[in-house]
Amino acid sequence: MxxxxxxxxxxxxxxxxxxxxxxxxxxxxxxxxxxxxxxxxxxxxxxxxxxxxPQGLHVHLLMARxxxxxxxxxxxxLADMVDAGVPVIENRPESIHFSAAGHVLGTGQQMLGEFTAYVPSxxxxxxxxxxxxxxxxxxxxxxxxxxxxxxxxxxxxxxxxxxxxxxxxxxxxxxxxxxxxxxxxxxxxxxxxxxxREDQIQVGVTYASQRVHIPEGLIAEKMVVCGAALDRPRGMGMLFHEDGIWIVTAFGVAKTEPPRDFAGICALAETLLPPHISAALRAGDPVGKMNFHRYPTRKWRxxxxxxxxxxxxxxxxxxxxxxxxxxxxxxxxxxxxxxxxxxxxxxxxxxxxxxxxxxxxxxxxxxxxxxAVADIEEHGAQGPRPWWYGPLFGLFKQFVGAAETDPVLAEWFLRRTSLLDSLWVVPPPRLVGRAIRNNVRLWRAERQRMHTGGSAAAHSAVVPAAERTEPTLSTPAE
Missing domain, CATH: 3.50.50.60 (FAD/NAD(P)-binding domain)
Structure with a gap:
């Protein structure tokens, strides 16, 4: 009844x-x-x-959606938050350093559409x-x-x-x-x-966060995100909040522990972030004590x-x-x-x-x-793994790899990770074509470098993503 x-x-x-x-x-x-x-x-x-x-003491971002x-x-x-000094992140390349699946998106790229997020604590x-x-x-x-x-x-x-x-x-x-x-x-x-029914995935996330005062003018970015990867189970986030203080969070996935002190966070930053950001962090002064938080399992009832x-x-x-x-x-x-x-x-x-x-x-x-696909395929989480997770994540990595040097593809990706656009919509043929052409170009440039014995520096300038030894057009085996 x-x-x-x-x-x-x-x-x-x-x-x-x-x-x-x-x-x-x-x-x-x-x-x-x-x-x-x-x-x-x-x-x-x-x-x-x-x-x-307890999670409120760590990095928080109000994404565009x-x-x-x-x-x-x-x-x-939103207007009241801006009046109170909450930073705004727009789609300018100097505002964001964003790394996903080992690829940096947004840096040096002027994206076209509106992409506005807010950074209140x-x-x-x-x-x-x-x-x-x-x-x-x-x-x-x-x-x-x-x-x-x-x-x-x-x-x-x-x-x-x-x-x-x-x-x-x-x-x-x-x-x-x-x-x-x-x-x-x-x-x-x-x-x-x-x-x-309760769907669960054992993510094994542990946070370590520190409030830091960084001297003005050292960092143009307002959002710094470097996600974890299967071969690198630690990541970092840095956000500049309304009180003029940065919150810096290091995290580990799949039960990997993050650093336990500020010196450890700075050392991790030097392995993950651009030199000007890691140097600015080292120049900063910690404010208060570090905070820790564990998040073992995500659940959907x-x-x-x-x-x-x-x-x-x-x-x-x-x-x-x-x-x-x-x-x-x-x-x-x-x-x-x-x-x-x-x-x-x-x-x-x-x-x-x-x-x-x-x-x-x-x-x-x-x-x-x-x-779930990212957690299990990239972060080593434990949970149900349908057969299609592996191929789907392989295609995802290929697309993101191409997006690293293509602002149109980067915008398509960032709009979906920000939930602005439907996650059910697959890339249209014209974007698939862009990704294929981009990856073929990068593969050919790498093969040419290997054939001519070009320098490592030249290689890194042409191929900014992870090492490529074959075209990234085929789906990797699951």
């Missing part, structure tokens, strides 16, 4: 006051007379990271969003713990929540946004619905696959899917889900829970698959 809500219902409860929970509350405020957010952590009235968000989605939920947010972004949500007249926040939802077996629906002091609060809809540690699967099993779900409760944010944080997509996915919630509510509340689960799965699936 499913309960139909009225066109505007009385009370909605949100469990969790993180960015996902705040986004949900903003959308719900247009459809409910009253929205209450329950959060156990103290919510600061200044732009600082909360103790309940996430910026668009959040602006649609919170009009004026996690604490600042959450503070901006929280101020907007709590200024809505029908939204309030209570610093209390929700013990469990209140379930009515007769109607097979959730009718409210029970707080840790025993108080029961009635609600027409409960949003479970407590994060990846959500107990909703346990509750569903207790209520007789069974647990959702497949509520969309369940035969039946109770009405009156919806999972949200990381309670549904938590992705490898090295890809920087968490806030973007929360904003996408908020717009999914808005769309299903605008279409009516009949069968709301199942419709939202399906909508969330549609936006999650391509991102999950893209990350």
């Amino acid at each position: 499913r309960r139909n809500l009225q066109s505007r219902s009385h009370h909605a409860v949100v469990i969790g006051g993180s960015i996902a929970g705040l986004c949900a509350a903003r959308v719900l405020s247009d459809h409910f007379d009253r929205v209450t957010i329950y959060e156990r952590d103290e919510l600061p009235d200044e732009p600082v990271n909360r103790s309940a968000i 996430g910026a668009q989605e959040l602006e649609s939920v919170f009009p004026g947010l 996690r604490g600042h972004l959450e503070w901006q969003i929280r101020n907007r949500v709590l200024s809505i007249p029908n939204v309030s926040v209570a610093r209390q713990v929700v013990s469990q939802p209140r379930f009515d077996p007769a109607t097979r629906s959730v009718t409210g929540v029970v707080l840790d002091d025993g108080e029961t609060v009635a609600a027409d809809l409960v949003v479970e946004a407590s994060g990846r540690g959500s107990r909703l699967p346990v509750w569903l099993e207790e209520w007789g619905f069974g647990r959702p 497949r509520y969309d696959k369940m035969a039946e779900l109770p009405s009156g409760i919806i999972p949200f944010g990381d309670a549904v899917a938590s992705l490898n944080p090295t890809f920087g997509q968490g806030v973007t996915m929360a904003a996408l889900q908020a717009n999914n919630l808005r769309a299903v509510l605008d279409d009516g509340t009949d069968n709301l829970v199942a419709r939202l689960a399906k909508a969330t799965a549609r936006t999650t699936l391509p991102v999950w698959l893209m990350n």
Whole structure:
């Protein structure tokens, strides 16, 4: 039995006051007379990271798609962040150093289309969003713990929540946004619905981050990213935030440990980053202590696959899917889900829970698959490996290799990794042709160098990517 809500219902409860929970509350405020957010952590009235968000002490980027989605939920947010000093990354080559699969994209290339991202610290972004949500007249926040939802077996629906002091609060809809540690699967099993299938990949990511003051004028870039690779399981990220301080994060994948001190981070930078960036980092002064964080497993709870779900409760944010944080997509996915919630509510509340689960799965699936291929084929993660992962990643590496020296291909790639364009769209024939011509040209240049005995310096100038000894047109064996 499913309960139909009225066109505007009385009370909605949100469990969790993180960015996902705040986004949900903003959308719900247009459809409910009253929205209450329950959060156990103290919510600061200044732009600082909360103790309940350990990953907030590491590099954070609001990628282009996430910026668009959040602006649609919170009009004026981006302009206010810029006014507060949040750096903006545009599609100018001097703004970005980006390395993926061993290839550097963007550097020295003037891309054509619009590509704008923002670099707020996690604490600042959450503070901006929280101020907007709590200024809505029908939204309030209570610093209390929700013990469990209140379930009515007769109607097979959730009718409210029970707080840790025993108080029961009635609600027409409960949003479970407590994060990846959500107990909703346990509750569903207790209520007789069974647990959702849980897809997992063991990524074994460990972070080490340090705030650093780097003298002004040493680095033109505002974003520096060097991803890990199968033969190089450590990567780095450097982002310049609104307080004038860089956050520098070194990470290891497949259970590889990052450096444990600032000297180690500087030494790693010298092996991964351009000399002017690593030299600027060494010239910097560490601010505060280093912070460490482990992320062993990414999970996707497949509520969309369940035969039946109770009405009156919806999972949200990381309670549904938590992705490898090295890809920087968490806030973007929360904003996408908020717009999914808005769309299903605008279409009516009949069968709301199942419709939202399906909508969330549609936006999650391509991102999950893209990350899974990279995690397993490039980062040594452990998880299901369909036969097509290997060939697909081989084609991906060939395309990215060509994109290293072609701004049109680089833009096509970066727009998809930023989720601006659909991940389902394969490169059109004209781009495939560009990649083939580019790779053939580079292969011929290398063969000519080898034939004439050219210098290593000349070789590196002609072939800036990894060593090539054969054309990169054939798909490598899985």
